[in-house]
Amino acid sequence: MPELPEVETVVRGLQSTIVGESIADLEVPWEKSLVANDPYESIVGKLITYVHRRAKYIVIQFDIGALVVHLRMTGKLTPVFPEKHVTVILHFESGRTLYFQDTRKFGRMEYTDNPEELLEHIGPEPLSDQFTTQVFYKMLTGKNRLIKPLLLDQSFLAGLGNIYVDEALFQAGIQPLSIASSIPKERSIRLHSAIQSILAESIKAQGTTVLNYSHGDNQSGTYQAALQVYGRKDQPCLVCDTPIIKIKMGQRGTHYCAQCQKLYK
DNA sequence: CGGCCATCCTGCACGC
């Protein structure tokens, strides 16, 4: 499941492979994966000028307009022909090809003239200079919401998904069922620090590989080796040996150590 | 406002 570090890894790969390419042709084997008023007219003939990431979105910027891509759970962008589940194909003038492969077909590519407008509802980037401990504490105060769903809310904070939220809350010693506004300042600083260090470390490791997720050309990230609670149901906590608990919050599997993580109500 | 549920999809791990 690509979260911020996995998407960042994909974007870095694309920056060195598709910038400067022009789109010669387009195929859409799965219509719902490409959102555009007139796909062929919007995309074919465009030049890719740069690629960047915003939250979990990949923005493929054209000379005019952009393709905004969300991989959701199983989406991949690959130059290598995948046998199955190809949803969109971009053919370049160079003769090379980029395949959007997406097993569960939740991922989307959307053409837009104005990508900033499309993404304006997204919250701050957790690795930006603007996201300070002070700013984060202010964001939490007054939020009468459970901390886990709040951190998953992309309009609150960009880029975190189910895995890294569980990891960050463990590292900060906060139970996922805690109320955001009840978290003391000292703990919010730990949470801020946990979010930043986990994301930075995972980017260094080129992300986490779980289930069938891989990026680029069949490579895999290695951050899964560093996971402390995610996927460790009933296994001993790495700090205190208490078995890790797994509950459901919303529809998300949620892992935590009831001993190490404090509940703020 | 906030929490919960269904929706979209397929593959895989179960139990019988």
Next chain:
DNA sequence: TGCGTGCAGGATGGCC
């Protein structure tokens, strides 16, 4: 072996 069931989940939209 094979079939049915449940689970995995990001974002959105509807409901209470």
